[in-house]
Amino acid sequence: MPDAATTVERGELLLELNQVSKYFGGVRALHDVDLELYRGEVVALVGDNGAGKSTLVKVISGVEHPDSGALRVRGEAVRLETPRAAQSAGIHTVYQDLSLCDNLDAVRNLFLGQEITGGFLRGRPVSRHRMEQQARDVLDSLAVKVRSLNTPVGGLSGGQRQGIAICRALISDPSMVLLDEPTAALGVSQRAEVLDLILRLKSQNRGVLVISHDLKDVQEVADRVVVMRLGSKVAEFGRGEYTSSDLIAAITGAHEAPRSPESN
Amino acid sequence: MSTHKAPAPTTAGEQSTPLLSRLVEGLSGRYRSIPVLFVLGLIWLYFYSRNSAYLTSTNITNLSLQIVTTAILALGIVFVLLVGEIDLSSALLSGVCATVTAQLAIKSDWPLWMAILGGVATGLVFVLAEVLAIIFGVPSLIVTLGGMVILQGLLLVVLPPEFVINIGGTDFAKISSTYIPSGWAFVIAGVGWLLFCAARFRAHRERGAAADSSALVSVGVPAVLCGVVVFGAVAVLGEGRGLPLPVLILVAMLLIASYATSRTRYGTHLYAVGGNREAAQRAGIPVSRMVIYSFLVLGACAAVAGIIEASRLLAVSNSSGGGPLMLNAIAAAVVGGASLFGGRGTVWAALLGALVIGSINNGVQLLGLSTEVQSFATGGVLILAVAIDVVITRGSLLPNRR
Ligand SMILES: Nc1ncnc2c1ncn2[C@@H]1O[C@H](COP(=O)(O)OP(=O)(O)OP(=O)(O)O)[C@@H](O)[C@H]1O
Numbered sequence: 001m002p003d004a005a006t007t008v009e010r011g012e013l014l015l016e017l018n019q020v021s022k023y024f025g026g027v028r029a030l031h032d033v034d035l036e037l038y039r040g041e042v043v044a045l046v047g048d049n050g051a052g053k054s055t056l057v058k059v060i061s062g063v064e065h066p067d068s069g070a071l072r073v074r075g076e077a078v079r080l081e082t083p084r085a086a087q088s089a090g091i092h093t094v095y096q097d098l099s100l101c102d103n104l105d106a107v108r109n110l111f112l113g114q115e116i117t118g119g120f121l122r123g124r125p126v127s128r129h130r131m132e133q134q135a136r137d138v139l140d141s142l143a144v145k146v147r148s149l150n151t152p153v154g155g156l157s158g159g160q161r162q163g164i165a166i167c168r169a170l171i172s173d174p175s176m177v178l179l180d181e182p183t184a185a186l187g188v189s190q191r192a193e194v195l196d197l198i199l200r201l202k203s204q205n206r207g208v209l210v211i212s213h214d215l216k217d218v219q220e221v222a223d224r225v226v227v228m229r230l231g232s233k234v235a236e237f238g239r240g241e242y243t244s245s246d247l248i249a250a251i252t253g254a255h256e257a258p259r260s261p262e263s264n
Numbered sequence: 265m266s267t268h269k270a271p272a273p274t275t276a277g278e279q280s281t282p283l284l285s286r287l288v289e290g291l292s293g294r295y296r297s298i299p300v301l302f303v304l305g306l307i308w309l310y311f312y313s314r315n316s317a318y319l320t321s322t323n324i325t326n327l328s329l330q331i332v333t334t335a336i337l338a339l340g341i342v343f344v345l346l347v348g349e350i351d352l353s354s355a356l357l358s359g360v361c362a363t364v365t366a367q368l369a370i371k372s373d374w375p376l377w378m379a380i381l382g383g384v385a386t387g388l389v390f391v392l393a394e395v396l397a398i399i400f401g402v403p404s405l406i407v408t409l410g411g412m413v414i415l416q417g418l419l420l421v422v423l424p425p426e427f428v429i430n431i432g433g434t435d436f437a438k439i440s441s442t443y444i445p446s447g448w449a450f451v452i453a454g455v456g457w458l459l460f461c462a463a464r465f466r467a468h469r470e471r472g473a474a475a476d477s478s479a480l481v482s483v484g485v486p487a488v489l490c491g492v493v494v495f496g497a498v499a500v501l502g503e504g505r506g507l508p509l510p511v512l513i514l515v516a517m518l519l520i521a522s523y524a525t526s527r528t529r530y531g532t533h534l535y536a537v538g539g540n541r542e543a544a545q546r547a548g549i550p551v552s553r554m555v556i557y558s559f560l561v562l563g564a565c566a567a568v569a570g571i572i573e574a575s576r577l578l579a580v581s582n583s584s585g586g587g588p589l590m591l592n593a594i595a596a597a598v599v600g601g602a603s604l605f606g607g608r609g610t611v612w613a614a615l616l617g618a619l620v621i622g623s624i625n626n627g628v629q630l631l632g633l634s635t636e637v638q639s640f641a642t643g644g645v646l647i648l649a650v651a652i653d654v655v656i657t658r659g660s661l662l663p664n665r666r
Pocket residue numbers: 024027028029047048049050051052053054055056
């Protein structure tokens with residue numbers, strides 16, 4: 001395998017997908033997809049629009065259920081029925097469209113749905129000071145800078161918002177973080193910020209799966225690139241094993257076209 | 265208003281923001297009530313300068329009684345606005361609930377508390393029916409518009425054939441005519457104020473080293489401000505006949521609502537649902553349940569408001585809950601700072617807005633101006649308040665979305 005040459009040492013195998021397929025009516029969104037995610041690596045998922053990247057992420061994060069195939073988390077077969085189940089399996093997802101509440105401040109957004117609260121009899125008061133401390137820790141750990149924890153996030157920049165969205169995934173200290181197009185709609189410097197965040201997630205020894213359309217981003221951060229086309233995984237490259245044109249060819253199917261019937 | 269657009273882009277990425285845009289941001293967010301208080305002050309000054317009877321303790325007692333119904337109804341509406349819905353039926357619902365209570369208490373001779381529970385239950389059942397339709401997917405504007413028409417019919421059904429129940433001289437009437445003597449009012453206010461200071465102090469101490477302001481700023485200043493307002497109000501009302509019971513009920517409801525919305529997990533979820541339903545859903549918040557809760561609060565508020573209003577007017581009739589009450593309550597909520605677009609504003613908006621609307625109405629009547637002026641003023645203030653709301657929510661302060 002060419003893989004072994006480049007990968008110096010791999011961490012624990014966190015996630016394993018085996019022959020996962022998903023149909024939406026007649027549309028084959030995923031077809032026999034195999035995928036692995038190791039601790040401390042960044043895997044990029046690329047492919048054209050409608051290639052099935054988001055569907056794959058949704059299957060892993062418990063939003064959609066595969067029609068066939070198996071998922072293993074740390075070697076154990078799991079069925080991720082709900083997003084909650086995926087979260088307790090250590091998988092956290094940051095969605096394409098952020099999922100922040102603009103009218104709430106950073107702390108409330110970070111803890112949304114998982115607030116630290118007091119007793120039932122007092123109406124579950126939130127422990128603001130404890131949440132603020134943890135929020136600071138998490139934001140600092142990824143070096144996300146926000147002007148104030150107490151102002152609504154609606155007024156923050158796209159990069160800061162993406163930072164908060166990613167930090168939000170870290171509140172429960174997950175081992176895997178999935179990011180669906182985290183750099184879409186961001187300016188140059190803010191994109192660099194988010195790429196930094198991804199590398200920091202990696203250095204915290206988590207497994208990171210990131211969808212991106214930007215091949216430059218991908219080349220910058222990814223240890224492995226998985227290429228999808230029309231619901232199938234068509235290629236996988238280790239770091240430094242490919243050129244941009246290899247990627248483009250795999251994404252569009254330019255060179256593969258004659259071979260695709262047998263390779264699928 | 266487009267002049268505010270200029271400083272907005274700088275808010276986006278930079279760490280140091282110009283003072284002006286920070287000021288605007290503060291006034292539209294945490295300190296949203298300051299401009300409202302300013303307007304209220306102007307209104308009081310204007311009417312006082314025209315007629316010095318405006319700020320006598322008698323008139324202030326009157327004003328406080330006049331606004332209670334609007335404020336309690338507006339409080340319910342704030343809850344509904346917070347989750348991004350609207351309501352047009354609660355004023356008439358208050359009339360129906362009051363009528364049910366009057367029927368039970370006077371015609372059927374139930375004990376007053378049971379009759380009140382009957383009225384509140386009526387309110388809860390009706391809003392539950394409405395909110396189920398809303399969760400099913402019918403827009404709340406339509407559901408509550410339909411509900412309003414249904415309630416007009418329902419009011420005639422629950423009223424006796426002569427369309428009026430007089431409640432003068434009964435226990436029911438005492439709700440609004442009970443005054444707490446000045447001494448007791450001061451005791452209640454004192455206990456409330458001490459609890460407020462204790463809560464502030466505790467919050468400050470919990471923050472410990474992380475606190476970004478000294479004890480003086482985070483405990484002392486609010487304590488003094490709160491003390492001035494509370495004891496001042498009690499002193500002024502005490503000079504008249506004492507603290508009216510309905511005002512005490514209103515304040516108690518506001519305090520409970522304020523705690524629930526600003527300090528508890530329930531409150532955070534309420535704002536989240538109003539701010540971004542999709543995000544709330546993904547975060548595991550039971551969105552439909554939060555909407556149901558809000559409407560149930562509205563139903564209870566409508567019942568209480570209706571009962572107090574009936575007791576003040578000494579009767580229920582086919583005009584109960586009609587007239588400008590609905591518009592006044594919605595206007596109060598929005599003028600006070602609750603956003604029509606959901607997720608913004610505090611429960612105190614109900615009180616502030618009702619004070620603004622009530623002060624205008626009271627002043628216009630005192631000056632003997634025609635009711636047209638009152639209508640013009642209330643309608644104008646409502647539209648102005650919504651315009652400000654639009655600028656705050658959709659305008660310059662949120663550069664990332666339009
Ligand atoms: N809920 C759904 N119902 C029906 N079809 C769906 C659904 N979700 C996805 N699909 C289909 O599945 C295919 C893969 O979609 P997916 O969103 O995974 O693509 P993608 O790779 O994320 O594309 P993009 O780059 O545009 O985000 C598409 O053909 C899409 O139309």
